[in-house]
Amino acid sequence: MHVVEMVKPDGRALALYSRAPIQFAAAAPSPFADPLAANPHFRWHPLRGEWVAYAAFRQHRTFQPPPEYNPLAVTTDPAAPTELPEGDYEIAVFDNRFPSMSLDAHDAPASSVPTAPAAGHCEVVVFTQNPADALARLPLGRIELLLAVWGDRTVRAGRRGAIKYVLPFENRGVEVGVTLHHPHGQIYAYPFVPPVPATMLANERIYYARHGRALLVDMVQTELADPVRVLYHGLHAVAFVPACARYPYEVWVTPIAHVPDFAALSVEQRADLARALKTVLLKYEGLWQRPFPYLMSWYQAPTDGEAHPETQLHAQFSPPYRTRDRLKYLAGTELGAGMFAMDALPEDKAAELQAVVVAPELMA
């Protein structure tokens, strides 16, 4: 993996990644001339016991721009700079211009609840220079590179002592509010372990203390023993609809052996994890023969410098559809109570996805 690091005119960082040495890259552009002056802050939610981030300028962020302007495309006209330069790179990562958290945050305003600077870091990850592509259609080698890039970004973020947890994710589709259709994801680096991974970590710790093994590693063995919900089973990686799915087309993707984070993946594990991921994405695309919206979240160990034998690297997909033309809305019991109610059995949804045949020539 090769990386070139640059600084944009407004002070934001840009990193270009490729499997081959990067021979050429123009100077880092920015659509914004004025320096970034983000100063988001956290407020403590006493009832929920969690931080909420406030970044008041975000109302004005780029929203469904007309087709002639794509800030994630490569800059071809210097008079209309985008976020990315020309060059022979494959993947680009840059600081979000409208971050919910910033390592430069300072002097949080006082409020009637405790406050703090929102000293995290928000990055945008562009998967390809082709605006019309999709993660599912990228070559396996590119997806392997993406897994390596997520690992590199995690390691770099973790080196900053302030960062305790790194979450790469992709929001895909207007149904989940995506404002830019160029294939991309985001990385949020938090100065604490946020509530969802914190809850999983607590349960993984209890399980590990009792059994001496990682909970999800054992769950995978149970799924493989009776593979009724399994979508992909390779030498090193697996994809399945979990028995306890909270979304109709929920899928988890994970290594089979214990791997706490992206950086701990072997080359073989990363290659098979890419195959598992691409298989799921192609099954999603094939299900209704149209782009399939989802939230893809990648969970890994906290970046706290400690060993995490209890925690397993894995992706969770949360697609918003419950049938071809009906969305699953999160409402009273899901958002109000936190108990998810499903009107479909995971086994039935797994069967639908199992029935989608992925043409071997697509798995390149």
Place this chain on the structure above:
Amino acid sequence: MHVVEMVKPDGRALALYSRAPIQFAAAAPSPFADPLAANPHFRWHPLRGEWVAYAAFRQHRTFQPPPEYNPLAVTTDPAAPTELPEGDYEIAVFDNRFPSMSLDAHDAPASSVPTAPAAGHCEVVVFTQNPADALARLPLGRIELLLAVWGDRTVRAGRRGAIKYVLPFENRGVEVGVTLHHPHGQIYAYPFVPPVPATMLANERIYYARHGRALLVDMVQTELADPVRVLYHGLHAVAFVPACARYPYEVWVTPIAHVPDFAALSVEQRADLARALKTVLLKYEGLWQRPFPYLMSWYQAPTDGEAHPETQLHAQFSPPYRTRDRLKYLAGTELGAGMFAMDALPEDKAAELQAVVVAPELMA
């Protein structure tokens, strides 16, 4: 408060409520001839440490029926029965025909995770016989009655030893997936304290152990001391945008003194809580001069037979809009990490709602 209890032809319970004695009610109808045979089950989510409910028949539930059929209207043609009979009642409560939980649930299927019958109870609460009305426009006396009905349903559910928590809520608007536009809400009665109220309860307990007072009662005093976010301040009740709002137009409504649940409200407290609630609803309606979608969740003490000096009855509104024409989508950081990111300050949103004048003649 007067109540008449009935049984529908398919075995479901119906209760009619009114402030005056109910002089007349036709027999309880049902749109469904066959007996209810709901058998939902729970599956344990080991990573999150929570139950998920599965009710496979729910795919077929009533969905956006044509305007000529409204199952929540009063039955006028016996050949086309709805859920409600003619009669001089004000509010009706009946067992949900498509419940996520049922006290008759039995013999949960085995899975690769622990399972259990989803032995809870799901009710529908119809606020008015007028399909074109809205909770905001109901007379104060009707809203007081609704608060009393929620209390009565909570007490009745709590008498069943299996029920540990009762959550009344209203999903309003197509933006939150509402399938029937007749003004109504739901009540979910859980055989456990679900994750969201469990988290709040845990934080309330810690606060009470330290300070000897209810956390939310003290938060209200702080809000009233500097009422920059206060929308309503009566003798007994208050409505405000919390300093730690997770949704742009989030509002909390609560008594000022400590009140653990609906049943503990005095007549005066209930009347002022109704005024606070109606004020918020009318401000929402007035903000953009159009129906305002929201999820309204009412939290109270668990129905575990114990005293709850730490817990405060209150409503939380979670509206889906962040501006007049932009929805706040829950995506990567909210659903994946559990950290909410806000692009507006609660003080600014509170100012918008404070500026909406509620005509005194509407507050009847």
